Amino acid sequence: MEFSQEQLEAFYRTMYTIRSFEEKINDLFLAGEIPGFVHLYIGEEAVATGVMANLRKTDYITSTHRGHGHTIAKGADLKRMMAEIFGKRTGYCRGKGGSMHIADFSIGMLGANGVVGGGFNLAVGAALAAKLMGTDQVAVCFFGDGASNRGTFHEGLNMAAVWKLPVVFVCENNQYASTTPYRTTTSVENIADRAIGYGIPGVVVDGNDVFAVYEAAQAAVERARSGGGPTLLEAKTYRIKGHFVGDPELYRTRQEVEEHLENDDPLKNFRRQVLAASRLSERELAEIEAQVREEIEEAVDFARKSPFPAPEELFEDLYVESGEAACGK
Amino acid sequence: MRELTYAEAVREALRLEMRRDPSVFILGEDVGKFGGCFGVTGDLWQEFGEDRVRDTPISETAIIGAAVGAAATGMRPVPEIMFCDFLTVCMDQLVNQAAKMRYMFGGKAKIPMVVRAPVGGGISAAAQHSQSLEAWFTHVPGLKVVMPSTPADAKGLLIASIRDDNPVMFFEHKLLYPVKGEVPEGEYVVPLGKADVKREGSDVTVVATSLMVMKALEAAEKLAAEGVSVEVVDPRTLVPLDEETILASVKKTGRVVIAHEAVTRSGFGAEIAAIIAEKALDYLDAPIKRVGAKPAPVPFAGVLEKYVLPGTDDIVAAVKEII
Ligand SMILES: Cc1ncc(C[n+]2csc(CCOP(=O)(O)OP(=O)(O)O)c2C)c(N)n1
Ligand SMILES: [Mg+2]
Numbered sequence: 290m291e292f293s294q295e296q297l298e299a300f301y302r303t304m305y306t307i308r309s310f311e312e313k314i315n316d317l318f319l320a321g322e323i324p325g326f327v328h329l330y331i332g333e334e335a336v337a338t339g340v341m342a343n344l345r346k347t348d349y350i351t352s353t354h355r356g357h358g359h360t361i362a363k364g365a366d367l368k369r370m371m372a373e374i375f376g377k378r379t380g381y382c383r384g385k386g387g388s389m390h391i392a393d394f395s396i397g398m399l400g401a402n403g404v405v406g407g408g409f410n411l412a413v414g415a416a417l418a419a420k421l422m423g424t425d426q427v428a429v430c431f432f433g434d435g436a437s438n439r440g441t442f443h444e445g446l447n448m449a450a451v452w453k454l455p456v457v458f459v460c461e462n463n464q465y466a467s468t469t470p471y472r473t474t475t476s477v478e479n480i481a482d483r484a485i486g487y488g489i490p491g492v493v494v495d496g497n498d499v500f501a502v503y504e505a506a507q508a509a510v511e512r513a514r515s516g517g518g519p520t521l522l523e524a525k526t527y528r529i530k531g532h533f534v535g536d537p538e539l540y541r542t543r544q545e546v547e548e549h550l551e552n553d554d555p556l557k558n559f560r561r562q563v564l565a566a567s568r569l570s571e572r573e574l575a576e577i578e579a580q581v582r583e584e585i586e587e588a589v590d591f592a593r594k595s596p597f598p599a600p601e602e603l604f605e606d607l608y609v610e611s612g613e614a615a616c617g618k
Numbered sequence: 619m620r621e622l623t624y625a626e627a628v629r630e631a632l633r634l635e636m637r638r639d640p641s642v643f644i645l646g647e648d649v650g651k652f653g654g655c656f657g658v659t660g661d662l663w664q665e666f667g668e669d670r671v672r673d674t675p676i677s678e679t680a681i682i683g684a685a686v687g688a689a690a691t692g693m694r695p696v697p698e699i700m701f702c703d704f705l706t707v708c709m710d711q712l713v714n715q716a717a718k719m720r721y722m723f724g725g726k727a728k729i730p731m732v733v734r735a736p737v738g739g740g741i742s743a744a745a746q747h748s749q750s751l752e753a754w755f756t757h758v759p760g761l762k763v764v765m766p767s768t769p770a771d772a773k774g775l776l777i778a779s780i781r782d783d784n785p786v787m788f789f790e791h792k793l794l795y796p797v798k799g800e801v802p803e804g805e806y807v808v809p810l811g812k813a814d815v816k817r818e819g820s821d822v823t824v825v826a827t828s829l830m831v832m833k834a835l836e837a838a839e840k841l842a843a844e845g846v847s848v849e850v851v852d853p854r855t856l857v858p859l860d861e862e863t864i865l866a867s868v869k870k871t872g873r874v875v876i877a878h879e880a881v882t883r884s885g886f887g888a889e890i891a892a893i894i895a896e897k898a899l900d901y902l903d904a905p906i907k908r909v910g911a912k913p914a915p916v917p918f919a920g921v922l923e924k925y926v927l928p929g930t931d932d933i934v935a936a937v938k939e940i941i
Contacts (some may be wrong), residue, residue: 324920325742376742376919387744387918403746404704405676438675439707466676468652474675540652600925603914 304334307358318534327388330358332529335555337362339502343510349397349415349428351408356401371588377595384598406439416456427513435466450487453518457509463528468540481523496524497555619800627769631776645672646698682708689731702735716785717760732779738791748916750880762786763856767831769799774808791829811858819849823867826877837933872903875936882910904940
């Protein structure tokens, strides 16, 4: 497949933005500037980037506890994301959600989720709404290997399949569900193999290759948009960082992580490919990196300078006040 | 006496019961080699092996359902659900199955199972990881509900719960896990349905559960400095509830504040207040006061979280309103 210069730059910009954003979050968390706990998307950038490049702004996604990458790739504002992760009033959820609950309905980002497997059927519902309203919107549900063992996965896939809903289920198989290697809790080799049980296509793709993800997602999104029904797409990837920042990672060796970093880091993979094909130069890549780093510094600065919410704001947004727009914020 | 943390006390109870009774086993997410999300199961996997300390898939419905089925057929499972918030995804297995099998089948089944789950906020874990949902389960006949506030109670009540032939919901507060206290050695049993007077006093009764017991004791200390004598009663188990101890204290002091971390509205405090109103109204010299979380989800930002959750000062203020 041919990719334009613009597409290549966009891929790298998105992947590099996610990587740097997450590295920044890691440092800020360790420095004590961010409360709660954070789950980083480092190592999985190619999945969100390759899938989202096929989506329109009006398409929907549901995300997970590891949601920063999806949110960035869907086009969210870094300042409001960062402010939310700091718990500031200027954040996406006005400080009420934090890292695990960022949402931006204006770009179809229907929310990260603290409950593993909580998003499957929300995506099914968004796809159902699109079908009922006669739009050609598509919903994409991101979920982990661990989440595929929730009952919600099975109920959602069956319902979406039997109703031929425009939804794509994207499994990010990063090999672990917190401390548990997926092979010890999952009865099949590929989570995509389960698609057979629902009579839908199940596709396995190299989740560390943004081009491969893009192509696989393109087929699935087109199928959904044209009324062909859901696809289960499994991206094999790897969580380079701990389950959360601070995870002692006793369940794997340092060597395993180092080897992966060396041989199959999605950003390195991309650089190798575009440089070898002389499609982008070191200088062009460096330019993107510099711009991104600046944006992230601005986001941190914005978050730091923003005020915390006031206690009186506790009850705001609990119920809809009559006359208020449905997705006003 | 030696001291243990609350988490260690829970683990000691599990260890002793597992040694004593081969039908006791644990199942849950990351409870094995890793030792549990909050480190509670610790080294039990090393001692008892992966059959009896079973790591599960992220399948809460199956964890509870399988525990119910195994309990009905001769085992004594002690499933762990990582956060009590996730009990919401296994409600059918708890409410319609575990709680009702025995009764519905005319006394045929026994479900000796203890579901352990951490409750509570205070760690900026936001709305889906910070709730205290114990009242939901007290509303379901057939379940017992236990909420220890000290390491000793955690040990003694857990042993009693594991030996109980009924399904027991056992709620541990996240912020209590590192708290230390004296814990008796050996098979120390605290019977279900016995409240504990954690501090004696004569002016006001504070009935408090879980983490709020600690806060009530802090409040009592502060109020003592101002000449107010507070009695702190910890029911320890909500079902069965030791009404007698609560009523005796209220009859003695004539004033009562009820404190829990769960949302005040429809919280278990409402039940305690109703019992006091029904059975000891004539002894009351002031209205019953309740202290609990404000009726909002637990927000992420520290300022808001602190505001929504009840604290020591709220108990002090409530006491001052009625003396
Ligand atoms: C219903 C539910 N059970 C358990 C948890 C605790 N938990 C949070 S993340 C996680 C692991 C998820 O693994 P996976 O789905 O593979 O996603 P990953 O973290 O690898 O991205 C667990 C067990 C939860 N949040 N929700
Ligand atoms: Mg995973």
